[in-house]
Amino acid sequence: MEHFLSSLTFLLTLFTPIFLIFIPTIWVFLHFKLKRNLPPSPWKFPVIGNLHQLGSNPHRSLQTLSQKYGPIMLLYFGSIPTLVVSSAEAAQEILKTHDTTFASRPNLTIPNILLYGCKDISFSSYGEYWRQLKSIVVIHLLSNTQVKLLQNVREKEIGRLIDVLGENCGSSVDLSALFDSLTENIIYMAALGKPSDGELNKLVKQFLDMFTFFSVGSFVPWLSWLDHLTGLVGRAKTVAKEFDEFLEGVIEEHVAKKAREGTKSNEGEDFIDILLNIQKDETTGFTFERYTLKAIILDVFLGGMDTASKSLEWVMSELISHPKVMKKLQHEVAKIAQGRSVLVEDDLEKMHYLKAVIKESLRIHMPAPLLVPRMSTKDVKLMGYDIPTGTQVIVNAWAIGRDPTLWEEPEEFRPERFLEKTFNYKGVHFEWLAFGSGRRGCPGIQFGVAIMELALANIVYKFDLGLPNYGVKHEDLDMSEKYGLILHKKSHLLVTTSPRF
Ligand code: HEM
Numbered sequence: 001m002e003h004f005l006s007s008l009t010f011l012l013t014l015f016t017p018i019f020l021i022f023i024p025t026i027w028v029f030l031h032f033k034l035k036r037n038l039p040p041s042p043w044k045f046p047v048i049g050n051l052h053q054l055g056s057n058p059h060r061s062l063q064t065l066s067q068k069y070g071p072i073m074l075l076y077f078g079s080i081p082t083l084v085v086s087s088a089e090a091a092q093e094i095l096k097t098h099d100t101t102f103a104s105r106p107n108l109t110i111p112n113i114l115l116y117g118c119k120d121i122s123f124s125s126y127g128e129y130w131r132q133l134k135s136i137v138v139i140h141l142l143s144n145t146q147v148k149l150l151q152n153v154r155e156k157e158i159g160r161l162i163d164v165l166g167e168n169c170g171s172s173v174d175l176s177a178l179f180d181s182l183t184e185n186i187i188y189m190a191a192l193g194k195p196s197d198g199e200l201n202k203l204v205k206q207f208l209d210m211f212t213f214f215s216v217g218s219f220v221p222w223l224s225w226l227d228h229l230t231g232l233v234g235r236a237k238t239v240a241k242e243f244d245e246f247l248e249g250v251i252e253e254h255v256a257k258k259a260r261e262g263t264k265s266n267e268g269e270d271f272i273d274i275l276l277n278i279q280k281d282e283t284t285g286f287t288f289e290r291y292t293l294k295a296i297i298l299d300v301f302l303g304g305m306d307t308a309s310k311s312l313e314w315v316m317s318e319l320i321s322h323p324k325v326m327k328k329l330q331h332e333v334a335k336i337a338q339g340r341s342v343l344v345e346d347d348l349e350k351m352h353y354l355k356a357v358i359k360e361s362l363r364i365h366m367p368a369p370l371l372v373p374r375m376s377t378k379d380v381k382l383m384g385y386d387i388p389t390g391t392q393v394i395v396n397a398w399a400i401g402r403d404p405t406l407w408e409e410p411e412e413f414r415p416e417r418f419l420e421k422t423f424n425y426k427g428v429h430f431e432w433l434a435f436g437s438g439r440r441g442c443p444g445i446q447f448g449v450a451i452m453e454l455a456l457a458n459i460v461y462k463f464d465l466g467l468p469n470y471g472v473k474h475e476d477l478d479m480s481e482k483y484g485l486i487l488h489k490k491s492h493l494l495v496t497t498s499p500r501f
Contacts, residue, residue: 036386039074039083047220049076057483059369062086063399072383074391078219080106082392083376086399088406088430093382094374094393095430095438100126103439104375106392109215109227113236114207114243120295122302122372126439132286133296138443140278141271141300147446151345153189157182158455159342162462165497172468175316176492179309179455186451191300192250193270203246204301206239211302211485247294251276271300300444306486307367308448312455315361317493318413320465321477325415329353330500333461343457345450351457356418358452362434364413367486369398371436397433398487406431425449463497 042065044050053075055061062084066073071087085091094102103126111123121137124130140146161182165173181196184204188196213232217224227233254272269277275293278284319326332353337343348354374393379386402410407417423429425445427437435442442448459465467474480490 036388037384039072039385039387040069041074041076042069044076047078047223049078049080049219050082051077051219057481059366059396059398059483059487062370062394062396063402066396066399072385077392078216079221080219080392081388081390082373082394083382083387084394084396086396087403088400090383091395091397091400091433091437092430094395095427095433095436095441098380098382099438101378101380102374102376102393104377105440106218106373106375108218109224109233110210110213110218110236113233114210114240115298116291116295119292120299120302121443122299126377132288133292134439134443136275136278136286136288137296137299140274141296142443142447144446146274147450150186150190150447151450153186154451154454155342155344157185157189158451158458160185161455162342162458165459165463166499169463169497169499172494172496174492175495176309176313176489179312179316180306182312182455183305183309183451187300187304189270190447191271191297193254193268193272194250200246203239203243204305207243207298207301208305208485210236210239243298244294247297251290251293271297302485303442303444304447306488307444308451310486310488311358311362311365311367311448312452313489313493314365315358315452315456316459316465316495317477317479317489318361318364319357319460320467320493320495321474321479322413323474325357325413326460326465329357330460330464333457334500337461343454343461345454348453348457351453352419353415354453354457356415358449358456359418359423359432359434360413360415363401363407363432364411365481365487366398366401366434368436369396369483369487371395371397371433372440374440395433395436397436400431400433403431462500464500465495465497468494468496 042050042053045052053061053065054077063086065075066084066086071085071090073084073086075082075084085094105118105123105125107118108123111118111120115123118124119129121130121133124133161178164178184196184201188194188200213236215232216226216230251272254270254276258273258276272293275296278286279288279293319329332351333343336347336350371394374395376387376389376391376393378389381387400406404410421429423432425435427433427435427441430437435445467477472478478489478491482488482490
């Protein structure tokens with residue numbers, strides 16, 4: 001009995017403090033958790049959360065879910081709480097009012113491996129490192145002046161595309177593939193100072209493809225070993241190593257050339273030259289390592305490669321499906337060309353309808369329909385809801401671009417609506433977010449738009465475009481989408497061309 005009592009006393013002495021500390025803590029935790037006003041959520045499965053609800057076209061599935069749960073909803077991508085925003089008002093809260101709180105990026109497996117531990121601009125966390133990189137890119141690589149300096153590269157490559165179309169008049173040509181080569185060539189020349197070749201193309205394609213693979217570890221961290229088991233991590237490491245060796249080679253070539261020729265003038269310098277200059281110049285205030293330089297170049301491929309070409313593919317498909325719009329556009333460009341054989345960049349300023357056509361196409365077919373995911377870095381109150389730190393945020397810009405409360409007959413391709421609106425590309429109008437907005441907004445707008453406008457103007461000026469005679473009417477052109485790194489057409493756009501003069 002005495003032994004029993006002493007054991008009891010011992011247990012009470014041990015557990016009483018534990019109860020006294022833990023029970024109130026658990027109570028406080030539950031109280032606040034239950035009291036937190038979280039956004040509405042659909043029912044979720046254990047482990048995978050709501051991932052099964054994303055389907056093959058997440059922008060569409062999320063739009064459908066938002067029609068039921070509202071413009072701010074909380075989903076779980078595996079164990080990662082993910083806020084999905086589908087109205088212009090909510091997007092403004094994220095991208096403007098609370099921009100700094102949502103300016104970080106989630107930690108994802110593939111970008112981590114491919115981009116030197118996310119040491120690039122697109123995926124690095126918000127902070128001083130990212131700020132420096134973004135300034136370098138905005139001031140030195142993608143500024144208006146720099147984009148203007150690349151005018152001859154664009155004109156040459158677009159001239160080549162026009163020649164191919166001219167040589168193939170009457171036969172079926174794969175316009176999607178031609179747009180891909182056009183942007184590839186321009187990006188390679190701008191970034192590396194050399195034209196594309198088969199090997200490099202293969203490498204870049206492998207690199208971009210890696211971003212489309214699903215990594216379990218990004219969403220269910222305790223299952224990250226599965227990414228090793230499936231070979232995903234191994235494959236990503238191989239691609240990263242091959243690309244790194246390639247970039248090292250190109251950078252060394254640039255260093256050797258500079259040592260041979262000295263710095264005569266800045267003319268004709270590519271992005272690697274410019275970055276090497278900044279790295280050497282102590283007065284710029286930027287110090288960075290070799291891996292940062294390589295990560296920036298990779299970002300140029302990542303951000304620039306498919307965005308402009310797939311946007312051109314969509315806009316041309318819309319024009320072929322809407323002959324009246326095509327005629328109106330051809331009328332505008334012909335009036336400005338006044339019989340000259342080619343249109344140059346100075347002509348573009350006056351082409352208001354052309355700009356409206358491109359904006360309308362970007363509204364319906366946003367290349368990055370869900371922008372790039374962001375992450376909250378502190379607790380914040382958003383439109384009455386409590387959003388905890390570490391929540392991933394997805395802005396469904398595609399759904400906002402088709403919101404019937406913002407756009408009359410949103411499914412209709414009607415460029416005229418952009419003649420009435422004074423929308424620019426900079427993301428200050430939250431109902432149209434093709435390039436994102438705020439601190440993490442796209443720095444490549446001028447670069448991308450310059451390619452699209454000049455290519456489109458010259459193609460429609462020189463040629464009438466039709467569909468190969470397979471019995472498909474222009475209004476029945478297949479417009480199905482394929483979701484990927486960039487939203488593109490499921491089937492390539494095959495066309496026939498005939499000269500207009
Ligand atoms: C039609 C052309 C393009 C479209 C539609 C486009 C669209 C976008 C979008 C939607 C974002 C995410 C913005 C956000 O999260 O708010 C983005 C980010 C970015 N884009 Fe573009 N882009 C285009 C061209 C380019 C080009 C040509 C480059 C570079 C050469 C580029 C480089 C980047 C980079 C580096 C970021 C990440 C910015 C950051 O995280 O701070 N983009 N782009």
